[in-house]
Each structure stands twice: as structure tokens, then as C-alpha cells.
Amino acid sequence: MNQTANDFETTTQPGDNVLFLTQRDLSLTVPINFVTNPSVSLTAACFSQLNYGDDEDFNTCFRNLMDMGFRRIQIDLYWEEDTGIFSFCPVKISNISTSLVPTPIPPDILGTTTAKLSSSPTASTVVLDAPADNSIFLSTSKSPTLPTTYKANTSVINIGPYVCSSSLNLKLFVIKLLNYLKDSDSVLEARILYIILNLHAAASVNETGLLETNPNTLPSPQNLVGQAFSANLSEYFYTPNDLQSDRVNLNESWYKVNPRYLTTHDYYTETIDKDGIASSIDGWPAESYIEFVLHKRLLLGWGSIDPQMSAYNLSGDSDIIFPSGYLSNEILETDVEQLNQGCLWPSDRPEINPSNLSWAIMTTPSNEEHPPFNQESKNEHHKKLPNLT
Secondary structure: OOOOHHHOOOOOOOOHHHHHHHHHHHOOOOEHHHOOOOEEEHHHHHOOOOEEOOHHHHHHHHHHHHHOOOOEEEEEEEEEOOOOEEEOOOEOOOOOOHHHOOOOOOHHHOOHHHOOOOOOOHHHHOOOOOOHHHOOEOOOOOOOOOOOOOOOOOOEEEEOOEEEEOOOEHHHHHHHHHHHHHHOOEOOOOOOEEEEEEEEEOEEEEOOEEEOOOOOOOOOHHHOHHHHHHHHHHHHEOOHHHHHHHHHOHHHOOOOOOHHHOOOOOOOOOEEOOOOOEEOOOOOOEHHHHHHHOOOOEEEEEEEEOHHHOOOOHHHHOOOEEOOOOOOEEEOEOOOOOEOOOOOOOOOOOOOOOOOOOOEEEOOOOOOOOOOOOHHHHHHHHOOOOOOO
């Protein structure tokens, strides 16, 4: 039997908050494209049993992922043209024939799919109090366009193998993300988050099963993914435009900071013109600059885009969402447990060389490729990654 994150009690320990803070501070001045961050698929972590029907269950799962230190969240969005929304459910929940919907799911069995993952982590009860002079909030609070609470939708239905609710959608995710950012908007708790967006078209369902859908109508400018995020989270974005503007004149951006926040510039190409102005064509700033100078917390990037959504208006979101592949560079391992393309830091050479990889990520093997999770198998897998951090 395959095991998923939902099959294990997932908790953090009181010391984990200190560990996460230490990890952040040790890499604070390293360009963000060379800092390794744990990544997770929201679908795999919170909806592995195909249950998209409980808003509160999702909220607890999402907060647990944040408490466990995941900083790179991959989400799957399904465009439903009939309602004009991006949903987490892979199938259309509008215009469902009543003959295909047996009965609503009773309340007493909702939320069972993430019950173990949603166990309240120990660390959530630990509060790290900074001295008074360090109790600085990173950004000023702005009145959000959307409410910071969201009433759960009790209209939960079976659609083929899925359990879905119309309220579990991008709008809900933005609200939960905003709440988390506001709750963690302090020097001790703030971290940069990377949200990677996979774009799909919601499938239709009939008596024979699921059908791929080629939507007749794609999102209008008002319904683009970027608009849903920017309506409430624009103050937290570090955008492609910010990056390009910073690169043109490093003297007035990454270098015009308190020395302790200065980005380490051994990792990128730097050009200095006759007027002494430094610029870069490939550099990225450090978290210290983004977080403590600009007071930004979010980078959005496209992941995969289904062929059915190939005509989506990507240019409409280009000001705030980085292109597909821009925030990732996948590392692959061979069957003999070796990397088959470069590494982050060659173990036999102290300097950075061309095999050094920006935005490197590595996918852990699936349950089918690995034996059931235990500490021994975890340790074995970690032996494969000496040059990845």
C-alpha cells in the first residue's frame, strides 16, 4: 500500500523554530537562487485522497506546512469557465447532473483525508519573544480587499473519484496566505515564500468517467491568476520588474544597504561602466535585501501549463509572475545514485564554476520508487545529496 504524508503524524518540535531562524540567518546574504529551500506540492500534501471538500481541513494543512518549514509551495489551479474561477478541484463542479451526484457527504466524515497531517504542531504553541528593539514589523498593515476570514461552504459533493467544494479555490488560498503573512510579519518569523503555479483546465465528467476539457472561454483580464494575488498581496511581491530594475543599477539597489544586508556578489556576473555604476545580467538579490530592506515576502512563478490552457494570457500576469522555469532548475539523479547534470558546489573545488546551478531543485522519489518511509530510507536518500546544499 502506498504511503502519503497523510499517513503519518506530522509534528514539529519546539526547537524547530530556532532551527528555521538559524537556517535563514546563515544564508541571509547569499543570493536567493543559490539557497536551498524545502518544497512541497499542495495537492500531494493536502489532497492526496482526492478530497477537496473541507475548507478548515485545508487551512490546518496549509498552516502545518508553514510551521514545518516549507518555503516553496507548488499549487495546481483548475480553470472553470462556467463560474470564472480557479479551483483546486480537478473537475467542473458547475452544471453537474444530479444523476452523477449520489449524495452530499455527511459532515461527520468530512476532513478525514488530512486528519493526521492536520494535527496541531507542537511548535505552534511556542512564542519567541524578541527584545523590544528587535520587535520590528516588516511592513505596514493595509486593509485587505478581501475579508481575512472565509466562511466554509457546506455544499460538498461527489464527482467521480473526487469530493469537491466550490469554496476551495484560489480566492480561499489567497486569504489563507494573507493571514499567514500577517501573522508572521516580524523579524523573528518572516521568511520568503515561493509560490509555483501549475495551470490546468477543469475536466468534465460523464457516466464513463472524466473527460479532458478544451475551454471555450479563458480568463478575462480581471480574472487572471495574477489579479487574484495582487488584489490583496501586492505589497508582499518581489516581481520581475523589481528584479530588472535592481539589476540595472546595483549601486542604488543591492549595494545601497546596511553592510550586514549586503548581497554576496561572488555568485553572479557584475559589470561596472565608466561612471562606476555596477549592473548584472544574471544576478539575484539576497533574502536580506528583499525581506529587510524592501519588506517583500513573495515570489510567484509559473510551473507547468497544460496544452488546453496554452492560450492563457501570460503577458497579462508578466509584471508579477516569473515565467515558467525561471525559478527552478531541476537536478536529476541516475539509477546508480549519482547526479547526471552538474551540482551546486563541487566537493573537490572551493570556487564556484560553470557547473554551479542557479535555482537548483531535486524531486524526491515517489512511493513507488522507494520503500515505505522510515528513518533508514530517509538517511539513505540524504546520502545522495552531498552537493545539493
